[in-house]
Amino acid sequence: MMQYYxxxxxxxxxxxxxxxxxxxxxxxxxYSERSGxxxxxxxxxxxxxxxxxxxxxAVTGSAWLGLLAGIGVALCFSAVHGxxxxxxxxxxxxxxxxxxxxxxxxxxxxxQSWFHRGGMTPQLGNGERxxxxxxxxxxxxxxxxxxxxxxxxxxxxxxxxTYFAFIAVPLTAFILFKTRFGLRLRAVGENPKALxxxxxxxxxxRYQALVITAILVGIGGTYLSVAQSSGFNxxxxxxxxxxxxxxxxxxxxxxxxxxxVCLLFGFLDALQFRLQGIDFPLIGQVPxxxxxxxxxxxxxxxxxxxxxxxxxxxxxxxPYTKER
Amino acid sequence: MSARAPLPRxxxxxxxxxxxxxxxxLIGGLIVLAVGQNPLxxxxxxxxxxxxxxxxxxxxxxxxxxxxxxxxxxxxAYHAGMFNIGGExxxxxxGLGVILVALALNGLHWALMFPxxxxxxxxxxxxxxxxxxxxxxxxxxxxxxxxxxxxxxxTSVMSYIITRILKPEGVNSDESAPxxxxxxxxxxxxxxxxxxxxxxxxxxxxxxxxxxxCYWLIWHSKFGYAMRALGQNPTAARYAGISGTRMIIIxxxxxxxxxxxxxxxxxxxxxxxxxxxxxxxxGFVGIAVxxxxxxxxxxxxxxxxxxxxxxxxxxxxxxxMPGITKEMIVTIQALVILFTGAMxxxxxxxxxxxxxxxxxAGGQ
Numbered sequence: 001m002m003q004y005y006x007x008x009x010x011x012x013x014x015x016x017x018x019x020x021x022x023x024x025x026x027x028x029x030x031y032s033e034r035s036g037x038x039x040x041x042x043x044x045x046x047x048x049x050x051x052x053x054x055x056x057x058a059v060t061g062s063a064w065l066g067l068l069a070g071i072g073v074a075l076c077f078s079a080v081h082g083x084x085x086x087x088x089x090x091x092x093x094x095x096x097x098x099x100x101x102x103x104x105x106x107x108x109x110x111x112q113s114w115f116h117r118g119g120m121t122p123q124l125g126n127g128e129r130x131x132x133x134x135x136x137x138x139x140x141x142x143x144x145x146x147x148x149x150x151x152x153x154x155x156x157x158x159x160x161x162t163y164f165a166f167i168a169v170p171l172t173a174f175i176l177f178k179t180r181f182g183l184r185l186r187a188v189g190e191n192p193k194a195l196x197x198x199x200x201x202x203x204x205x206r207y208q209a210l211v212i213t214a215i216l217v218g219i220g221g222t223y224l225s226v227a228q229s230s231g232f233n234x235x236x237x238x239x240x241x242x243x244x245x246x247x248x249x250x251x252x253x254x255x256x257x258x259x260x261v262c263l264l265f266g267f268l269d270a271l272q273f274r275l276q277g278i279d280f281p282l283i284g285q286v287p288x289x290x291x292x293x294x295x296x297x298x299x300x301x302x303x304x305x306x307x308x309x310x311x312x313x314x315x316x317x318x319p320y321t322k323e324r
Numbered sequence: 325m326s327a328r329a330p331l332p333r334x335x336x337x338x339x340x341x342x343x344x345x346x347x348x349x350l351i352g353g354l355i356v357l358a359v360g361q362n363p364l365x366x367x368x369x370x371x372x373x374x375x376x377x378x379x380x381x382x383x384x385x386x387x388x389x390x391x392x393x394x395x396x397x398x399x400x401a402y403h404a405g406m407f408n409i410g411g412e413x414x415x416x417x418x419g420l421g422v423i424l425v426a427l428a429l430n431g432l433h434w435a436l437m438f439p440x441x442x443x444x445x446x447x448x449x450x451x452x453x454x455x456x457x458x459x460x461x462x463x464x465x466x467x468x469x470x471x472x473x474x475x476x477x478x479t480s481v482m483s484y485i486i487t488r489i490l491k492p493e494g495v496n497s498d499e500s501a502p503x504x505x506x507x508x509x510x511x512x513x514x515x516x517x518x519x520x521x522x523x524x525x526x527x528x529x530x531x532x533x534x535x536x537x538c539y540w541l542i543w544h545s546k547f548g549y550a551m552r553a554l555g556q557n558p559t560a561a562r563y564a565g566i567s568g569t570r571m572i573i574i575x576x577x578x579x580x581x582x583x584x585x586x587x588x589x590x591x592x593x594x595x596x597x598x599x600x601x602x603x604x605x606x607g608f609v610g611i612a613v614x615x616x617x618x619x620x621x622x623x624x625x626x627x628x629x630x631x632x633x634x635x636x637x638x639x640x641x642x643x644x645m646p647g648i649t650k651e652m653i654v655t656i657q658a659l660v661i662l663f664t665g666a667m668x669x670x671x672x673x674x675x676x677x678x679x680x681x682x683x684x685a686g687g688q
């Protein structure tokens with residue numbers, strides 16, 4: 001019995017670790033999409049900021065400067081996305097796709113040119129990373145049955161970005177539903193004209209949303225290379241930006257459900273590692289691919305309207321043209 | 325603000341796209357310059373690698389073949405107002421159709437096998453695009469998201485099928501059993517020694533045929549007219565009695581079939597077996613090709629050739645200028661999508677201003 005409990009705690013622990021980048025990217029996408037800007041480019045921003053963060057952390061030896069660089073890269077990407085989709089009224093999806101390729105190409109190209117390690121950045125030492133934080137009394141409580149494992153394994157021992165990601169959920173819920181800015185943000189994604197008529201700048205609001213998006217996804221990218229791993233690998237975002245987008249749809253563009261869905265997708269990811277090589281009675285081994293495919297399948301079933309309906313913000317994807 | 329005259333047709337069709345592509349390459353050149361390499365030297369190496377000798381030309385043609393199919397798979401959907409990001413997955417699944425028919429009838433002469441591989445590649449590819457098409461048409465799920473998701477599902481499904489089912493005993497690499505030499509699509513080098521041992525094969529003729537067929541379909545058929553009407557104004561199309569549901573589903577299936585041809589070129593011709601991840605991004609290059617070619621088959625052919633040359637030249641680059649990796653090509657690809665697709669109209673206003681000024685100066 002105790003063994004199963006320990007196993008469960010361990011799986012949940014890796015669930016949390018795997019969910020963090022998804023959650024940050026998902027919340028990032030939430031701001032942008034709520035303001036009416038579709039952001040397929042989350043994947044590229046995640047990858048680009050992971051590279052920026054690892055590079056600067058390796059060169060300066062500071063994880064915090066790495067974090068700044070990660071956010072900086074995401075801001076640059078957001079700026080291009082904004083220029084294309086807000087000012088030039090171009091197609092937001094195409095711009096996002098372009099940014100994803102840009103990140104994939106540039107990170108490897110620049111990484112190889114600068115570090116000559118096949119696209120990888122130099123290995124980061126412990127001082128140059130965001131390392132686990134031991135919460136007060138965690139070691140002392142470790143032996144207490146039930147809550148000991150829960151507290152010292154699952155709740156304690158994560159890095160600062162993980163805690164930030166979980167705080168970002170209520171924060172986002174508050175900003176979105178309880179502040180004037182949040183109200184305007186939601187309105188600009190549903191009916192930009194109404195805001196324009198009320199004398200507010202649609203352009204300004206959408207850029208503000210893109211800035212918040214960049215900060216969150218920049219932190220998410222930094223988590224990948226400077227907290228979870230110790231350095232940048234080729235294509236290390238590995239589709240997480242797209243999964244985050246799927247999670248966002250699954251959560252119907254709301255912060256609390258976003259947390260749940262990201263944890264669910266993280267759990268599936270964790271399970272996939274755990275189940276490798278384990279034989280089940282009757283069904284035998286579960287192929288890794290069957291679990292890998294679950295988040296995508298679930299999202300498609302949801303999108304098809306078989307389990308509730310996911311309705312995007314009304315004005316999403318449409319550039320706003322002021323009447324003259 | 326006075327209304328400006330629209331751009332002359334030649335400027336709209338040719339000048340603007342060319343300027344956008346030039347802009348993309350200029351920025352690419354600046355990036356190469358920024359890491360301390362000489363972009364002009366790189367262009368020279370790439371040109372030689374792509375066109376300088378027979379085998380090089382053959383490789384360029386091989387890549388071009390892939391990119392024509394992938395580009396058409398995006399372009400056709402775009403005419404109907406859809407963005408098909410799923411070419412990659414559709415080509416991958418198409419590979420399953422090709423290898424299944426090839427292995428079932430292994431040993432059949434290629435003249436009979438070739439059309440069968442085309443048929444099955446098309447059917448399987450079409451199936452993988454048909455589902456997102458139905459989901460878009462009947463359930464309103466956004467085609468962009470579903471095709472992205474279907475790419476991932478294709479990756480998982482195919483990796484299971486290849487590693488667990490198709491991989492023969494005692495083989496280490498993740499690939500299916502080989503197709504016998506007699507059943508494989510012949511290389512151009514077997515007819516013209518000029519192409520040497522390069523992978524270009526008869527699929528290139530299928531690509532040319534596909535271009536012609538797509539041109540006819542888009543501009544000279546009733547179906548194409550309905551497709552373009554739907555793409556430009558869905559409401560008007562509905563009032564004209566065009567069934568959006570039917571058009572979306574058929575168009576997507578056609579796109580999938582075109583993407584499936586990438587598999588014919590690779591599985592049936594070049595590799596002669598189904599290899600894990602054989603599509604290797606060709607489906608995504610199709611996006612750049614389609615936007616750069618403005619969805620017109622001639623444009624698609626030209627931009628596929630440009631990207632074919634870039635990919636082949638990029639391989640050459642890796643040998644002679646180790647400072648520039650082939651990922652620079654992906655960067656160029658991204659810049660091309662950005663400038664011709666998302667920011668395509670950035671230079672339109674300045675150009676209009678320029679033409680206006682010339683017109684008034686000429687009038688005085």
